[in-house]
Amino acid sequence: MTLDDTIAAIATPPGASGLAVVRLSGREALAIADKCFVPAGKKSVRASAAPSHTLQYGHIFQNGVRLDEVLLAVMRAPRSFTRQDVVEITCHGGLLPARMILETLLQSGARMAEPGEFTRRAFLLGRIDLAQAEAVADLIHARTELALRAANEQLAGKLSQRINALRDQMMQALAHVEAHIDFPDEDIAPDSRDQLQARLETCAAVMADLLQTAREGQILRQGIRAAIIGAPNAGKSSLLNCLLGKDRAIVSPTPGTTRDTIEETANIRGFPVVFIDTAGLRQARDEIELEGIRRSRRSLEQAEVVLHVCDASQPPNPLDQNLVAECAGKPRILIHNKCDLPRQLPLPADASVPVVEVSCLTGMGVETLKDTLRNLAWSGEIKAESLEVAISARHQDALHRARTATLRTLDALKTGQSLDLVALELRIAVGALGEIVGQTATEDLLDAIFSQFCIGK
Numbered sequence: 478m479t480l481d482d483t484i485a486a487i488a489t490p491p492g493a494s495g496l497a498v499v500r501l502s503g504r505e506a507l508a509i510a511d512k513c514f515v516p517a518g519k520k521s522v523r524a525s526a527a528p529s530h531t532l533q534y535g536h537i538f539q540n541g542v543r544l545d546e547v548l549l550a551v552m553r554a555p556r557s558f559t560r561q562d563v564v565e566i567t568c569h570g571g572l573l574p575a576r577m578i579l580e581t582l583l584q585s586g587a588r589m590a591e592p593g594e595f596t597r598r599a600f601l602l603g604r605i606d607l608a609q610a611e612a613v614a615d616l617i618h619a620r621t622e623l624a625l626r627a628a629n630e631q632l633a634g635k636l637s638q639r640i641n642a643l644r645d646q647m648m649q650a651l652a653h654v655e656a657h658i659d660f661p662d663e664d665i666a667p668d669s670r671d672q673l674q675a676r677l678e679t680c681a682a683v684m685a686d687l688l689q690t691a692r693e694g695q696i697l698r699q700g701i702r703a704a705i706i707g708a709p710n711a712g713k714s715s716l717l718n719c720l721l722g723k724d725r726a727i728v729s730p731t732p733g734t735t736r737d738t739i740e741e742t743a744n745i746r747g748f749p750v751v752f753i754d755t756a757g758l759r760q761a762r763d764e765i766e767l768e769g770i771r772r773s774r775r776s777l778e779q780a781e782v783v784l785h786v787c788d789a790s791q792p793p794n795p796l797d798q799n800l801v802a803e804c805a806g807k808p809r810i811l812i813h814n815k816c817d818l819p820r821q822l823p824l825p826a827d828a829s830v831p832v833v834e835v836s837c838l839t840g841m842g843v844e845t846l847k848d849t850l851r852n853l854a855w856s857g858e859i860k861a862e863s864l865e866v867a868i869s870a871r872h873q874d875a876l877h878r879a880r881t882a883t884l885r886t887l888d889a890l891k892t893g894q895s896l897d898l899v900a901l902e903l904r905i906a907v908g909a910l911g912e913i914v915g916q917t918a919t920e921d922l923l924d925a926i927f928s929q930f931c932i933g934k
């Protein structure tokens with residue numbers, strides 16, 4: 478991947494909109510913009526004449542034909558998102574104006590940007606590190622305000638600071654060990670060996686603390702998967718609609734209406750929750766329902782939390798006993814629905830599972846259910862700490878390798894193994910930490926990360 482050419486892309490989503498933005502970054506950004514942009518009005522100037530961080534008013538032309546009326550922003554290197562010269566053209570929304578402007582820029586010498594290439598340049602040119610670049614994607618995809626806050630903390634460098642501090646400690650330890658390798662006669666003096674061990678033990682503990690935030694990180698990024706299960710007609714689809722606040726699933730008095738699984742994400746007290754409405758688990762009446770029930774079982778297996786809906790206006794349903802057995806081991810909330818009707822289902826005697834009484838018809842109890850769900854998924858308070866660093870699966874993998882190597886280093890030191898071996902393990906740990914912030918990232922890793930971005934970011 479080269480940094481020498483000038484890239485262009487539409488930075489806003491396609492479709493009808495008020496405004497759209499086309500972005501350019503690279504050495505020729507200003508020259509290319511000059512070929513297409515004609516300033517209008519007394520105060521506006523050409524892109525190449527514009528001071529950094531100013532807006533110019535004018536028109537974009539293609540082969541002498543006026544395409545659109547635009548505002549052109551100039552951000553000169555290095556004070557830009559990519560650290561290169563950047564031009565952002567704000568034009569009318571809709572698919573056509575932005576697309577034709579992009580086409581003009583490509584004809585004038587720009588190259589179409591790959592997904593995430595602007596952010597990749599920001600990383601390669603040292604404006605942000607890899608964890609921060611990933612935070613840009615987290616920020617774009619954040620579905621709740623808590624997820625957004627966590628992404629902003631990572632973008633601000635909170636995780637990077639901790640990783641860099643750890644990496645510094647480990648590199649000092651490595652330098653210490655290597656210094657002794659160079660003088661083979663001297664073994665590490667006992668007191669400095671103790672110091673080294675203490676330092677490594679602290680590092681391993683910090684890594685363990687960071688690893689603890691992986692679950693929060695996953696919840697904030699992917700959401701909690703909550704399967705809504707229960708007998709036919711218990712009100713599962715009604716509950717989904719209630720939780721989403723919209724009519725997403727078909728609700729009907731005919732049992733077996735929901736045949737496919739439906740997935741929708743909702744914001745529950747700041748956490749993204751992926752609700753999965755399922756077909757009622759019963760003896761199937763036909764092949765389609767059978768497939769629906771198979772899918773329900775699969776969703777149940779993949780779910781982290783189970784919302785078990787019962788019709789409280791009916792006597793106990795034997796199907797529910799089987800369901801309890803099927804979700805053994807998973808955190809479960811028992812939901813007694815239809816509490817607007819006279820109750821026929823007794824409340825359970827044991828308090829091992831939280832029970833919430835709701836009516837999807839009147840909305841009663843739904844807020845309590847949200848609180849219960851939040852408490853079940855995120856035990857205890859939301860620690861400000863967890864929002865500052867909530868690591869991703871990739872960070873978890875690298876940190877895990879770093880910690881394992883650190884523990885092996887300690888082991889080697891304690892059992893008096895050769896310093897070469899100690900240094901080898903330390904290098905593995907330093908390398909794994911470096912992957913998180915991108916000091917030791919391979920081209921493949923970068924491809925994998927940035928290909929998940931949208932074009933224009």
Ligand SMILES: Nc1nc2c(ncn2[C@@H]2O[C@H](COP(=O)(O)OP(=O)(O)O)[C@@H](O)[C@H]2O)c(=O)[nH]1
Pocket residue numbers: 707708709710711712713714715716727728729730731732733734735757814815816817818835836837838839
């Ligand atoms: N009275 C009452 N009826 C409800 C309630 N929730 C659902 N229903 C009705 O129960 C029937 C089955 O609901 P549905 O959501 O399709 O159940 P599902 O088969 O479990 O998805 C429909 O006729 C709903 O209108 C409720 O809280 N109170």
Ligand SMILES: [Mg+2]
Pocket residue numbers: 713714715726727728734735755756
């Ligand atoms: Mg249904």
